[in-house]
Amino acid sequence: MSNKVIENLYYTKSEEWLKVEDGIGTIGITDYAQDQLGDIVYLEKIEKGKKLKQDETFTTIESVKAVSDVKTPATGEIIEANVKVIEDASIINKDPYGEGWIAKIKIENKDELKNLMSAQEYSEYRKE
């Protein structure tokens, strides 16, 4: 089973990760999530400029045998969607923390980040 965890990212219980740089958050799904989904075949179109609340679903990932909602770990506005992944969603399987990122968001409220898990906390959560 694949279950890689990367340092310096925030994690959610619904298996998203968030990287924060200069107030911009990059969102993706965890290695565990991509492994559970299996062959990912489709990422639903992402609406740029859409304002989202923390935990709100903004797209759906489909694999051959499953569907999963992707939620935003932080409140804010979507400023970019990963066009490459929308074209070929299998990139998420290959590189969930790198090339397989899903969207970028302009973070509105940094205080919310404390609701998220650190890499270490997430690792422990996964072990349970």
Add this chain to the structure above:
Amino acid sequence: MKLIFEKSIKGRDGYSLPQDLFDNIKIEECLPEYVISKDKKLLSEVSEVDVVRHFTKLSKFNYGLDDGFYPLGSCTMKYNPKINEKLASLSNFIYAHPLAPEETVQGCLEIFYDLNKLLCEITGMDEYTMSPAAGAHGELAGILIMRKYFVDHGDIRHKMLIPDSAHGTNPASAAMGGFQIVEVKSNEKGTVDLIELAELMDEDTVGLMLTNPNTVGLYDEGIEEIEKIVHNKGGLLYYDGANINASLGIIRPGDAGFDVVHLNLHKTFSTPHGGGGPGAGVIGVKKDLIPYLPTPNVAFNSDQKKYYLSDTAEKSIGMVRAFWANFSVLVKTYVWILSMGPDGLYNTSETSIINANYVLAKLKNYYKPAYDRYCGHECTVTGREYKKYGVKTLDIAKRIMDYGMHPPTIYFPHFEPYAEETIMVEPPESESKEILDNFIDIMIKISDEAKTNPELLTTAPHNTPIRRTNDALAIKRAILTYDDELKLKDELKYQEKDIDF
């Protein structure tokens, strides 16, 4: 194997036309030019011999119930009696036009009418409709009846409660019925959590859809409590009859307080699955809901001693299909009930429950049961223990095929933390102890293989006409017709290997 198109030879035919083709009439005299197709629609050109061999060969790539054990959980793959087929194929039935005058179809109508009475008695309901074509179709009709009932009483409700263990059709049907779905969690016993149910059930909720025994094969222990919780808030109870094979002659949903019931005649009532239908999803209701049943229904005029199609229900939800029902499926069901009688029906449930518990008892040291209790007519175990050897439940299922059997249902039901990597075995009453023993032996052997030679499982099956399929490629390429294939042929990197034997 070659497609029928690849066997086509120009000029061959497999059909004989009548002698008189009305050649003296010109088509241009009948139809204006703008409606006529410019070219002939290309099918294939093969002889009757070609067709018979083609489909006979295709059939050999299938595994059917008459080939052997088929323990798909939640599917009730029981023996399909041969007399049912013969009697459903009588010429007076199969050539009967649905709009033929009523006096010419009294036989058909009698079967509708009689079967309705029999199903009412078996399930404790007051009236059935035969219209729905399948289980999910029955669910939709049942949900629309519930909706109409509330609308009619000026009580607009928006939510439907559905346990997390339910078949996917339940939430999908409720959504088609315009309801918002509220999930009810299962407890550690695998059944509906009564405290949560009581919290969720309110006066904006139409009711609860319940499968009993549920999809894990367990009887809901608090059925009386559930009934009270739902009815006290004015809700209605919907019974998904997918698993009623465990209840015949033991308990009737009507007596337990259910207001709407659907039955899958292609499961418990022995009609064949046909590789995905046709079945029938008849629904039964309590008295208060009769006015809302789909139209038409069959009634009997005792003065004239005549059956007739009654279309008078003003409050009906309307038609859910063209014409009346999957009639030939009804004939098979009728024949089965008459061949079983009350003792046979009880024996059916008793034997299927013993079978499932026997399998559970024999397997539990090798595959951990999802729940430590006696089960109904199907048992749920898990393949979790073998993950550490790199073996998934899928691999176990594929390996079963190598032993010449159809695997059980896998990964359903799925809800954390109890039901993960599930293997759900349903051994219906038509399976003998010897068959079960053989299956148990194979399962134990596979558990041993998983530890000692996991690769044997992860690369299985080895002995089937084809091996594991690339499902992601199917989606990526989206070759949905032969013409799609022709278009993409140049890009295809593989050589077709014929799998003719």
Add this chain to the structure above:
Amino acid sequence: MRYIPSTEEQKKEMLKEIGVSSFEDLIESVPQCLRLKDKLNIPEAISESELEDKIYRIAKKNADFYSMKPLIGAGSYRHFIPEAEKFLLQREEFWTCYTPYQPELSQGTLQSIFEYQSYISRLTKMEVIIPSIYDGASATAEAALMSLRLTHKNKIIVSNLLHPHYRETVKTYLAPHETEIIDLPYKNGLVDMEKLKILIEEDVASVIIQSPNFFGSIENMAEISEIVHSKSVLLINVIVESMSLGILKAPGEIGADIVAGNAQSFGMDLNYGGPHNAYLGTRKQYTRQIPGRIVGETVDVDGKRVFVMTLRAREQDIRREKATSNICTNHNLNVLAANIFLSLIGTEGLYQISLLNTKSAHYLENLLLQTGKFERVFDCPFYNEFLLKSKDDVSSINKKLLENNFVPPLKICEFYQEENMNNVLLFAVTEVLSRDNLNLVAKILSK
């Protein structure tokens, strides 16, 4: 019991192995107060020979339909079915198997579905075919729902000449969504084009048109398509007699966005109304919103061409309440029947049957007009069904036909109560009626 192999002795043995003393211990969780106290009050079991007698007796209460020639269609057509099809359909491997979730054990079913999708795609000239919805009416309702999802609108226009059962089924399916359904009236036996032009607005999701329509008339679909597509509205073309595709233009040629077709004519018995089957066709760009199962081609680990159920993430078992439909068990064996049937009749057979049905229907219409007892109701092109207004009372006509072993035509007033529809009959003709049969009909009705 011959369907339950375990003996009482074996059951006892199994109970012992389970570790309980009686069956009762296994069903403890079923509350005693809800248990059935007595056995079910249904007739005691009867033997196979008694059963045969009983059902034969019931069947005899029907007319002898085999020898009765139908003059009725109205959504269900008796065509000749070659014996090879019926023989092949009885192979247990097709008949008794489950939905092909395990492709390694179901290539027979899967390849057959793929071939059928290919046939229907060629017949309708649509790119994507969903092979199996229960019947034409439910397929039309699914098409309507699909158009709502695709357009995010909630208003549809439905031709008044769509089969009445289909119209009602659409209404039933759409009721919870509070969709506005606008009735498109007819004029001279065809949809009222002027009215359509007025009704068509940007807020309409789709327009549902049956052709040949319920009166048998062939609609001018190209013109309808032009009107519908003058706004961003989808055209749903319903085909109730799919055999007509042998000669008529394909929906794909005249601009249909979704096709809902009743496939009963392709090798399915009348069966007093079911089970039959229907297909849906659409364009590739709409694939994500299609309901139901579909089969695609791929390869296995050895690189062999194989077939699998595909695009599954739309379906109820995966997507639950967000699925594109709740459909699960469908009418798969009927797909096989249709596939075998189309393989047997082939390119030429389909064309000839379609041609013959057209010609013999026109032959009968002409004969009946010549009797002087009938007149045309409308003057429009028809395929194999047509309306005639009788000068005599239609009930007595139908009685005469019945006495002479014909299933009489439909009294159209059962569905259309307009005044001019009194004494109007809807005749249907297929290849099961020979020239002699048709001459006899005319002779009976000329008296």
